[in-house]
Amino acid sequence: MEFILLDYTTLRVIWWLLLGILLIGFAVMDGFDLGVGTLLPFVAKTDEERRLVINTIGPVWEGNQVWLVLGGGAIFAAWPPLYAVSFSGFYLAMFLILFALILRPVGFKYRSKLPSQRWRNNWDKALFVGGFIPALIMGVAVGNVLLGVPYHFDDTQRVFYTGNLLGLLTPFALLAGLVSVAMLVSHGAAMLVLKTSGPVAERSAKIGSIAAIASFVLFALAGAWVAFGLPGYQITSQVVTDGASNPLLKTAEFSAAGGWLHNYSTMPATILAPVVGLLGALASAVLLRKRRGGLAFLASGASIAGIILTVGFAIFPFLLPSSTSPGSSLTLWDASSSHLTLWVMLLATGLFLPIIIAYTSWVYRVMKGKTTLEEMGENPNAY
Template sequence: MILHTLLDYDVLRVIWWLLLGILLIGFAVTDGFDLGVGTLLPFVAREDVERRIVINTIGPIWEGNQVWLVLGGGAIFAAWPHIYAMSFSGFYLAMFAALLALILRPVGFKYRSKKESPAWRATWDWCLFIGGFVPSLIFGVAIGNVLQGVPFNFSPDMRMTYEGSFLGLLNPFAVLCGLVSVAMLVMHGGAWLALKTEGAVAARARGAASVAALVTIVLYALAGLLIWKYVTGYQWTSTHLPNGPSNPLAKTVQAGIAGGWLTNYANHPWTLLAPVLGFAGALLAFVGLRARWEGLTLIFSGLSIAGIILSVGASMFPFIVPSSTHLASALTVWDASSSHLTLFIMLVCAVVFVPLILIYTAWVYSVIWGKVRPRDITHGDHAY
């Protein structure tokens, strides 16, 4: 209990804000190349054996990688209940579409090779494409909407009401953010295939990932320009109560601030490391793909993903989900969390279990390390 006393409420809130970002990065970097590989499947593999090679580069590990998504959802539910209520209600149809697409992935893995029919296998190949492309797009669209503000409000008894529509989520800036997400995950998936395959598949993957790296740089820069010129930010205008109760309505917020999301970069220049990492990682990934630095390229693309995600968090802090219609309902680090005790107990659990997950994940990757070759498919009893 001494440690519980030493860790003030505001400190725990920031720690869990950071942990949420780490979980999102963990999901994007690990399961991200699974999504990228699925998106690339119909384009980098032209024969059945080639497509099976692509599938088997991620077949043994995709379930473990998806643990980060489960952890992220669990962390939001337990540490940020107001955010969970808003996102799983307001984004319900979008999340349902993403989950439906993700469900196609395990089904596709299991059933694709059950029949020799080319039409059967081609159908499942496109299902695996949907399972990669659709979640990649929707997750980025969600971030784009969060940056603009989401139409929701809380009543005095903390009942949340979402006032938007599914089609309203598909606005131009949000779609642009979705395309940034698709591009960066295709880059990452291509880097993974370049590492895990050889021959024609690896060559096509390098080409596709090189284009995706350049597209990531261009679209990310365009999104930043729009945030500077057109996407207005939000600012907390009342007295800060970092240790206060989690009541989103106990504050005042100002909206319509041109370039408001760039204020943190001006006030804390070290946060510029995040967008710099986003750009530099993608550029180094492009160079690595052309130079065939297979292992380094995967690291560079992962760093680019981490930088892009961190740049969103750094620019919005302390906001997590601002409200575009009822400004006081905006959810921030200081008023959207669970209780002090809950955050502390969860932190203890995280300190114990997250390292175990990392150790197990590292062991799994060491076991399956190496390239997937045609003979592993034609003579492998456990190949997909």
């Protein structure tokens, strides 16, 4: 159609980049909420301190989850086979994540409804679970993407998943999960140092700096594992970038250990992603030690972006490799929606994404400044 100005290949690459941006947006914006929830039992010792921690994210956590909705919606609309395989194959893992995420709003709303300390302690545990479990399982999912997932298509493109929940919990996948937890805990700690003062900020700075160093070490260890002990995947047939979305039209196979690093030699600029991931974690640790919450938050956010981009650049053009049938692996060249669908969605995204960013920026501008016990006491809407 003449009004479609961008070719199919370009649209597929644009939507691959947009998916990465949405995942980074979720990890940075909702990631500090998850990190704060995970830190709650460790940085706040009294009921007042726990209320203080909760109120640092209370006004914004719901808006931050928009990025999760956008990411899921983008996968559903732009990459239907990816949505079908991942959401069915990772069904139990997704259920755990959703269960934990559901605990968060319930915990926020119900925690202070009764003065009972036992009641509040139980909801504090729920908020911890609502932060820790999604952070861990999402990292485990990314680890399994690098390992490959056990699924295949038949001749009619029906998908068959042959794995199970316990099969996802391999040593490398758990390492990836720990990377996720460490980076989000340091990110949440930076937000607490930025938004609070006194004992809560001091404890957050100490724990956050340790988490940032752990993020650096674990990410480096995972990189070494990928380089020397983890096979990659490669397409062995002709690569058709503007053809029909049918993963069975290609052939693929395992590559030798370190195969996921191939793109870094052919596209040298991509090496900036892991460098930013590592240096951002170190900078966050140093800045947290100096109680520079705002700069530490930017550094940890940059580290998160670098870590996510590292994975994206490494597996390009794969979206979800298959460990049992490499030829069934989904790539951005054979798992997208139609040309017209991608174009219409791009127009809608160009209209609404800036509105979301502008609204989010306005909310954070209104809510800037530290959260204090005095402010909580004067505000009837405080948690």
